[in-house]
Amino acid sequence: MRRNWTIGRLLGIPIDIDLSWIAMAVLLTAALATGFMERLFPLLDTRWKWSMAAVLCVLLFISILLHEVAHCWVAQKEQMQVDGISLFVFGGVAKLSSEPRSPVSEMKMAVAGPLMSLGVAGVAAALSWSLGLFTFLGEADEIFRYLARLNFFLAAFNLLPGFPLDGGRIFRALLWWSTNDLLTATRIASSAGQAFGLGLVALGCYLAVRSPATGLVQGFWFVLIGWFLGGAARLSMEQTVAYKLFARVPVCDIMNRAVEVIPSTVSVQEAVDGYFLRRPRPFFPVVDGSELKGMITLHRVRKLPREKWCEMCVSEAVESLPNREWVAADENGLVALKQLMGNGTTRLVVVRDGEVVGSLERADIRNYVHVRNILKV
Numbered sequence: 421m422r423r424n425w426t427i428g429r430l431l432g433i434p435i436d437i438d439l440s441w442i443a444m445a446v447l448l449t450a451a452l453a454t455g456f457m458e459r460l461f462p463l464l465d466t467r468w469k470w471s472m473a474a475v476l477c478v479l480l481f482i483s484i485l486l487h488e489v490a491h492c493w494v495a496q497k498e499q500m501q502v503d504g505i506s507l508f509v510f511g512g513v514a515k516l517s518s519e520p521r522s523p524v525s526e527m528k529m530a531v532a533g534p535l536m537s538l539g540v541a542g543v544a545a546a547l548s549w550s551l552g553l554f555t556f557l558g559e560a561d562e563i564f565r566y567l568a569r570l571n572f573f574l575a576a577f578n579l580l581p582g583f584p585l586d587g588g589r590i591f592r593a594l595l596w597w598s599t600n601d602l603l604t605a606t607r608i609a610s611s612a613g614q615a616f617g618l619g620l621v622a623l624g625c626y627l628a629v630r631s632p633a634t635g636l637v638q639g640f641w642f643v644l645i646g647w648f649l650g651g652a653a654r655l656s657m658e659q660t661v662a663y664k665l666f667a668r669v670p671v672c673d674i675m676n677r678a679v680e681v682i683p684s685t686v687s688v689q690e691a692v693d694g695y696f697l698r699r700p701r702p703f704f705p706v707v708d709g710s711e712l713k714g715m716i717t718l719h720r721v722r723k724l725p726r727e728k729w730c731e732m733c734v735s736e737a738v739e740s741l742p743n744r745e746w747v748a749a750d751e752n753g754l755v756a757l758k759q760l761m762g763n764g765t766t767r768l769v770v771v772r773d774g775e776v777v778g779s780l781e782r783a784d785i786r787n788y789v790h791v792r793n794i795l796k797v
């Protein structure tokens with residue numbers, strides 16, 4: 421099932437919305453309509469309350485988006501590659517596929533988001549103050565005061581020192597600047613981020629146990645956010661290590677040499693029995709001798725009439741292998757890593773001079789990093 425949709429582009433950057441964000445937006449609108457709006461405008465029609473709650477929810481959405489756009493704008497100025505912005509249940513995230521070039525770049529990029537949120541909070545507070553002068557508008561100023569508070573909270577939360585939150589990035593930039601080593605800085609910042617996440621989990625458990633009646637929901641959120649931040653800190657560490665490491669290693673050094681290919685001369689029936697039924701894969705490379713001819717996909721086989729399977733040769737159902745599914749053996753490992761992380765491809769075919777020489781999966785990359793960590797090489 422699809423989990424995210426691209427809703428548009430800003431500064432050329434695609435904006436994705438995750439399914440979890442849509443669920444969150446619906447819940448938030450309901451909570452605002454029945455709580456906040458009910459308290460502010462008890463006499464107003466229900467339809468109006470819901471509409472205003474939806475508008476407030478959209479304003480919150482724009483606030484989060486502006487925070488991430490500020491990060492991306494600076495990142496682009498600092499020559500980092502920005503892949504997109506994702507909005508999901510805990511807010512937003514700017515997806516960068518390259519590391520900052522210097523501690524100063526990282527610092528500029530990290531402070532841009534919270535500064536933008538503080539700016540939006542200031543504008544919302546000013547609007548709230550001016551609306552408050554018009555008494556006939558009733559409690560309308562409260563809506564902007566609420567928005568100002570939310571943006572202030574957004575800035576404050578992101579400035580917490582748990583990497584990869586903005587505060588943690590500022591911390592890493594300072595470490596990087598003082599040690600002159602990105603890896604060491606990331607290792608320390610990531611450990612601090614994981615400890616911070618663990619601290620939130622512990623605090624959540626404490627709140628829930630101390631007074632289950634009032635603290636259970638609050639505690640649950642702390643545990644969830646702490647868990648998420650701890651995981652994100654670990655993942656960022658792995659990503660930085662991998663980026664540093666794979667920029668120096670060619671694909672042929674990491675790949676799996678045992679690769680399964682289907683000879684173009686076998687029948688479709690043999691391909692189904694001998695390959696697709698044994699390994700549930702979306703496609704297999706097809707070869708003539710060892711020369712790559714293309715691929716045969718499960719999707720294509722499914723569309724072929726069943727009675728033709730025995731008489732039809734695989735070469736008659738072969739399709740060309742899309743660029744995203746293969747990588748050259750001499751290519752730098754970082755290119756393969758980005759390909760595997762980026763577009764939903766789980767397994768790359770490794771090709772040298774038109775011949776299939778291996779395959780590369782995320783697990784191969786993980787194993788390689790793992791073994792290097794054990795051997796400390």
Ligand SMILES: [Zn+2]
Nearest residue numbers: 533534578586
């Ligand atoms: Zn941020």
